[in-house]
Amino acid sequence: SLLSPLEVNLLKLKDFAFVFISYFCEIQRDDLCCVELTERLKEKIEETFGCEYELFIEFTGLISWCKGASIGWHSDDNRSYLKQRDFAAVCYLNSYEKDFIGGLFRFQSGEPVTVAPSAGDVIMYTADDRNIHSVDEVTDGERLTLALWFSRDSSHDEDSKLLSRLSQCTSHEVCLPLPASTNMYWFCPHQDGSNQNIGFDVCVARLHLLGFDVHSLQGEDHSTDASEQLMGPLQLAKGGKLLTRKFANILHALQVVQFYHWKASELVTSNVENDTLEEVKAMSHSQLETINALKSVFLLDENLVATTFGYSCSGEDRKDSLDLTGIALAVTSWEEYSCKLLKELLSSLPQWKTYQTIHKVESD
Ligand SMILES: O=C(O)CCC(=O)C(=O)O
Numbered sequence: 001s002l003l004s005p006l007e008v009n010l011l012k013l014k015d016f017a018f019v020f021i022s023y024f025c026e027i028q029r030d031d032l033c034c035v036e037l038t039e040r041l042k043e044k045i046e047e048t049f050g051c052e053y054e055l056f057i058e059f060t061g062l063i064s065w066c067k068g069a070s071i072g073w074h075s076d077d078n079r080s081y082l083k084q085r086d087f088a089a090v091c092y093l094n095s096y097e098k099d100f101i102g103g104l105f106r107f108q109s110g111e112p113v114t115v116a117p118s119a120g121d122v123i124m125y126t127a128d129d130r131n132i133h134s135v136d137e138v139t140d141g142e143r144l145t146l147a148l149w150f151s152r153d154s155s156h157d158e159d160s161k162l163l164s165r166l167s168q169c170t171s172h173e174v175c176l177p178l179p180a181s182t183n184m185y186w187f188c189p190h191q192d193g194s195n196q197n198i199g200f201d202v203c204v205a206r207l208h209l210l211g212f213d214v215h216s217l218q219g220e221d222h223s224t225d226a227s228e229q230l231m232g233p234l235q236l237a238k239g240g241k242l243l244t245r246k247f248a249n250i251l252h253a254l255q256v257v258q259f260y261h262w263k264a265s266e267l268v269t270s271n272v273e274n275d276t277l278e279e280v281k282a283m284s285h286s287q288l289e290t291i292n293a294l295k296s297v298f299l300l301d302e303n304l305v306a307t308t309f310g311y312s313c314s315g316e317d318r319k320d321s322l323d324l325t326g327i328a329l330a331v332t333s334w335e336e337y338s339c340k341l342l343k344e345l346l347s348s349l350p351q352w353k354t355y356q357t358i359h360k361v362e363s364d
């Protein structure tokens, strides 16, 4: 094991759909830095593989493998756009048989042949075809990993890219999340196309599990392509009611809902103002139709959603505890929270730029 139980727990603490930036700051605040951890992994790789030159972290991914997820035989540099990858480190954040079934890691040749993930363990291997590997299908539960890829090529340094993006931010703006292409969020257990009609959009499904439906403002105009609807302005609905507040896109709505779910007990809900209450309206028949039309495209298989995310009856409690009025309040708290995190990040930016790398900076 390379990671302590505390580190493992901090890493998987937040829902994965939540912004990595907030994740990163919370961990810092708890006096344990994700960056320190990744630096430690980098040093370990350099030591293990006898690297003479410094490595750069090329990509960091906090990955949730839901029921049905798997990956066949591959090397990690097997695409033209992945050629810069030299080494991989996969940190296991939970354990085989305890938290999920299936999901064994296998090497095609050499020893060990099979690795059963165990929280805190890290596997490291070269990204080329000397280490062809696969991951068995996860048949129950959710498998959680922190995966990092390393490159000898400094032009692929993840830190530099992030630094230049952060340099373009100003601390006053709210950073609205931008969804990647819609097919990034499409979950389909049969990638071979045998069951084209089975699947769901991960964002719509996560909202659905928390008790919310999506009302696309572009959906009212029937000419808009369904997949574009999630990229544009939308509203949230629940139990025949609609929150008039507009969200920029599906990820914005999801972040606010997840934030509310995460922080609900801390948000002050006692003095709900009238104008917040006025934002919750009964929905019309046509609005309900727009909601259902979107569901019929993006929530094709509700049972698959429940089994994939492993929610059963316990999911009902969380659904009921979250309401639209709370969401209206959470929008502002989420903005304040995001702005605060962004300010903290930006305050470290001058030092980070000096070193061209992201390090923990002591705040006064
Ligand atoms: O999660 C794992 O055990 C390995 C993941 C993997 O092979 C990959 O993402 O390329």
Ligand SMILES: [Fe+2]
Binding pocket: 074, 075, 076, 133
């Ligand atoms: Fe891999």
